[in-house]
Amino acid sequence: MTDPIYKTDALIAEDIDAYLEAHQHKTMLRFITCGSVDDGKSTLIGRLLYDSKMIFEDQLATLEADSKRVGTQGGNIDFALLVDGLAAEREQGITIDVAYRFFATEKRKFIVADTPGHEQYTRNMVTGASTADLAVILIDARKGVLTQTRRHSYLVQLLGIKNVVLAVNKMDLVDYDQATYDAIIEDYTNFARSIGIEEFVAIPISGLAGDNIAAHSDTMPWYTGPALLPHLEEVEISNTVEQEQPFSMPVQWVNRPNLDFRGFAGLIATGSIRPGDSVRVLPSGKTSEVARIVSLEGDRELAVAGESVTLTLKDEIDCSRGQVIVAAQAPLEVADQFESTIVWMDEQEMVPGRAYWMKIGTQTVSATVQHPKYEVNVNTQEQLAAKTLDLNAIGVANITLDREIPFDAYDNNHALGGFILIDKITNATVAAGLINFALRRSTNVHWQATDIDRADHAAMKNQKPAVVWLTGLSGSGKSTIGNILEKKLARMNRHTFLLDGDNVRHGLNKDLGFTEADRIENIRRVGEVAKLMTDAGLIVITAFISPFRSERDMVRSMMQPGEFVEVFVDTPLEVAEERDVKGLYAKARSGQLKNFTGIDSPYEAPFNAEIRIDTTAMSPEEAADAIIDRLIP
Structure with a gap:
């Protein structure tokens, strides 16, 4: 009889297949860590990787050796070294780029973006936050709420991230004092409400010591809420809001492998679609019906927001990359002038009147930014007069395009309401922006046709x-x-x-x-x-x-x-x-x-x-x- 301790190759293969099947169907949470310089973001992520057993033995041995060499406090492992991979980061002791890391637990898969804390690199934080479902905002318990904490919180709210965790880190350095923690929470709560963050989960932690990371810590018996990792595993993420909206899909590619097939491929931004549904192509306004929904797995009877598919239409109508296929009875607006909120990300200040490339959805158009209406003071929410926008400034300005485009407000549709601006000479990304609404004059002013052209x-x-x-x-x-x-x-x-x-x-x-x-x-x-x-x-x-x-x-x-x-x-x-x-x-x-x-x-x-x-x-x-x-x- 075969000893049950020893499995055959077939049983091992069966176990692997079962594991892969279970892993494939786990939900994915994308989250971002942000805060001020040296708040412990990289240490926290390193600790999450360690506690989720995502570190190989040779990596752990190297990490222990590196920690001894740099002389970590108390002889502990310096988990930040797992994340701060750039030589410049190790030399300066700060994160200067967005570092993406993958890890998984029994319940969920995660992609975490470790973003820079220094004000100079706020633009990198915007990059990491643009695709996040949740934000972990760190605060050093010794320092409390800082300007950069407020700036990152404002950006989190601006970018529409609904799930926010306030992690008060380095509690070990304040002797796990509840009064210190409570004062920070009160200060942050007052600010959060002023910018529209009504709910957040606050957790006192120590990334270095591991307190309240994977499990409750005995060092803080006064805290009765969830530990960080269990909360990340259980927090609800859903795109039901996007799915409940009318259908929209920016066309990424016209799929024409042969003369018998012509489909339009893209990522569904909002809503759902079935064969037979009536659709409209914008900005032309031509209508048709969906003939097939094609995916890698074959034809589909239903596709929803967040899925990439190819649609074929019953009629031969003009449709190309950059155009948007929408529900025929609920078309998007089409305009060429907008009020937008702009986060300036370039060291060279914004030049009002200069033409930049705007990339929105799957198309690129020429855009001119007007003089800002105002700049936002992230500390006080005061609207300040401004002639331009400098690095990391957040302001509101009108934008004029060289053509009409289909769009939606960013609050309703991130894919068709968010954009970036690109310098036409250097090709550098200089700003990220959110469309607030179209200007009325863009819909009230029409070109008058004349007989003599x-x-x-x-x-x-x-x-x-x-x-x-x-x-x-x-x-x-x-x-x-x-x-x-x-x-x-x-x-x-x-x-x-x-x-x-x-x-x-x-x-x-x-x-x-x-x-x-x-x-x-x-x-x-x-x-x-x-x-x-x-x-x-x-x-x-x-x-x-x-x-x-x-x-x-x-x-x-x-x-x-x-x-x-x-x-x-x-x-x-x-x-x-x-x-x-x-x-x-x-x-x-x-x-x-x-x-x-x-x-x-x-x-x-x-x-x-x-x-x-x-x-x-x-x-x-x-x-x-x-x-x-x-x-x-």
Whole structure:
């Protein structure tokens, strides 16, 4: 008879299959740890990994050796070393990046994001919180509620995380004093209510000693609530709110493996869908019915929020990546202007009027942020006047897009109400934002169709509209070249108009100064005027320093393909300064003229201008001829 202690390979395989089956059907909790610097976030996560037996023997041996080397207090294991994997973090003793860790218990699987505590890295905390179901906010029992505690709590509430745990850590360093704990809870409760956090679970812990982490600790008999890990195992997480809303799914990919199949793949953001349901594609508004719901497991009779599927439709209608499939009877709003809450995440301040890429859902559009309505003081909730937003600032501002998009308020739909802003030049993510609502003017203002269109205007003038955009330093010769160019085109019976930088500041833009934001608004207005003139069939010549690439690209995006001709009037600074016809460089050098391009404000030369004019080797007449050769082959 086989000894029951020893199992056959078949029994072992059966045990493994049973374990994998049980593990596969465990629920998943995504949570974030946040707080101020050195509140013990990494130590806590290391302790959770240790208590859930997610550390291999060789890792534990290395951890014990590393702890002895760094001289951990009381000879304890330094569990933070499990998480602070970056060399820079170990050297500084702080977390500077978002560290994601996976662990599991008998009841649940977990993904935890350990986020930085230092104010400089608040942007990383937003990244970690964007997908979290629960937030563990740590407080050092010795320090109490700090500014960073308030900032992280405000962001947790702003991002819609409903489950909040307040972990008062390092209770061992205050002799497990209940009065200290109670004072912290009272302080935090008053603040939490002021920002809309009505409920949270408070737990006194010691990450280093393990008190109230995996089980109740005898060191704090006065505490009768749950230990942290059991609470994480039992807390209810559900997407019933998303499932109860009308169906919406941003299209991630058009699946066309062959001529007989055309489906639209994506992650269902809200609601549920069945074959035969009527749907609408936004922003076009075309309607159809769902023919099939296709998944890796085969065709489905039902799909709900949080699931990735491919939908096929009964009708051949236009639908592509970035568009949104919604319930036909409950379509989302479509707009191009919004009020939004913005968390600025870049070291360079926000520049009102500058165009950024906005990524929302599965599409990317061009967005312009207006001057902030106000900035929020996270400590007092006071609304402060602000001209811009600096690193980690939270404010409210209007955003204008280059096209209409389907959307929902972030409170209703995180996928179609949350967005990021990306710098068009550096491709750096500069902000995260939440749509509050569409501006009424975006739905009340409509484009008026006319019988005589831009093609008719161009045909009447017998020419192709264009914008010749002369850019370069002050004194480079832009206005001189532009004037000669217009005279030559006039002699060729071409219909033109010259927009000169100095001239428009006498009227259209006389209210603008020379700050970076004002320069951007100056170019935006000129671009809009130039666009109207091309609609009238004109060849528009502009002479502007226009120092920033992003603003020149903004104007280019306003025009029809091929109509924007960027001319880089390339003159070395020393040559332009020698000319100094208007005496501007002398004033800038003496400090009388601030924000002057080339002196104390940068000029960003074009990367790929259609025409480059070297004024040290070419006369203004020759430059004008070169431009005409490009315009009129």
